[in-house]
Amino acid sequence: MSPDLNAMALFVKVVEHKSFTAASRRLGVPISTVSRKVSELEKTLGVRLLERSTRHLRLTELGQAYYAYCHRGLEEIETGTLMLNERQAEISGTLRLSVPPGLADRLIVPLVSAFQAAYPAVTVRILITERNVDFIQDAVDLALRVGELKDSSLVARPLIRYRHVLVGAPVYLDRFGAPGHPRDLPGHRMITFGGWFDAVSLKLINNGRMHTVHVEGVLALNDYTGIQNVTEAGQGIAEIPSIICGEALRDGRLVEVMPAWRFPSTTLSAVYPSNRNLSRIVRLFKDFCIEHIDALSPFVDI
């Protein structure tokens, strides 16, 4: 079986520090671990690498030769790790994103913040629009879109699936009672995202059965943060994406209404014209989203 590379690295450090104790201190690894790991390495290799008394250390002949190879190997690997860190720091340019309204604050901004923490030399422009942008005309690198992609000339990489939640503040529900069926909703004070002129359709599913209800909001705005603030204040019931209201739900500032009736899940995707000719920054951001979006949106609640 191949030797434990971590043990080999410890061996190299012990040699370089001329002492188990010094290597242990320097690396922040317990001395018992260093001792055991190096002993196990020798056993695995079938060779004594170090001759040691409690106060002295000497490389054996084979140990010296093995150390030389391993030292060079580790230098290469450590250079690669350093390169990763430096590459992340050196990447610069501008990233132009189009994002739908409502998600910027709680999702996109944290994501972009984290991305810029990793790549400080990148500037980002975010266009919050409900339109499906024209990538060339609008000079957009990458769009974040909710729902299915209808334009087959574009590429969509799904990032996260989530659902919306019907929520209300405890104070509101105490006063007005909680609805038991979607048809009760029009009798409540609704706070909605859209609905500039018309009523808003809510499609709720329970045990495979869907019920669509039209509600007219007493307040409508296309900003989920604003909607959440108002809902927490007890002004009504609202439909809010779980990734935005999850923390309020956890903390009890909001309560899920009619939990048996659920909105269908939806997908947020990164959309771009083609995988070919994608600039480095765009590709990096896309990869970054894939890697980090779960951590940055812990309230998916599918």
Next chain:
Amino acid sequence: MSPDLNAMALFVKVVEHKSFTAASRRLGVPISTVSRKVSELEKTLGVRLLERSTRHLRLTELGQAYYAYCHRGLEEIETGTLMLNERQAEISGTLRLSVPPGLADRLIVPLVSAFQAAYPAVTVRILITERNVDFIQDAVDLALRVGELKDSSLVARPLIRYRHVLVGAPVYLDRFGAPGHPRDLPGHRMITFGGWFDAVSLKLINNGRMHTVHVEGVLALNDYTGIQNVTEAGQGIAEIPSIICGEALRDGRLVEVMPAWRFPSTTLSAVYPSNRNLSRIVRLFKDFCIEHIDALSPFVDI
């Protein structure tokens, strides 16, 4: 914290095999382990190295660069490991040892056998002598000696500490009874190692008190294996090194006599003229003894 080098090696193998499953099969590592380790590596580095669906794998830009460094580093380390194996195979020449009588069969021969298994091209000459050899005159590379080194111009590297045990066969002890005090021993049939003309002195210790008893063997020979065979046959009581009789004790063929009275421990050392100018083979054998003598003599019983 620094990345897990074993995880990095798995990443390199996944890239080279273009598949988690292929790398898992090739390395004999469970696929769940490979998957987790590579994911953890990415998390530790803060970088996505691979973009993957269940059927396709693609290195990210940073992943490609990192892979190149790691691949070179691993090649270096693997060359070092191979070098160790080859070095062990390529070493040739003759090793001349001087060993005291009594230990050759059960200890030195297994040790030398194991050494020659590791270094097949080395020939070994063993001089069994009770004399303190002259390294130059007798052309001895290394001597194995029991007890303290009296010649300060030589170097002694202790290999193992052990003690002698007073033993008898159950059939003998049933018939003649077990002695309860060292002074009882002259009344028993003793089988001794030395004592060509004179009685043999046995120095036994109990609770820090030493008692010296002189016994005349009914049989004397300077071969512990022979002594053990005769003792097992029920012909008497003998003093035998633990590293020789330990297996017989474990198996019940011999029983320790007066276990509260113990011989002082002694040391077997590798003795050689100087650390400087020690040939490679001698140094290798010495290192080999240090590494392996414990495993080859499990009945130290200090």
Next chain:
DNA sequence: AATAATTATTCCATATATGGAAATATCTAT
């Protein structure tokens, strides 16, 4: 020569990693 300090090894209660199985997702064949 005796004692104190320091270093490495070993033990075992506890923490963490593992790997088989289940779940999930994608691609291929029909």
Next chain:
DNA sequence: ATAGATATTTCCATATATGGAATAATTATT
């Protein structure tokens, strides 16, 4: 369009590794 095959991810009962403390040994100091 659907079913089957294949690949990766995730879960959790179990196996193994860890690290603090004790032990052993060597070297330095008094």
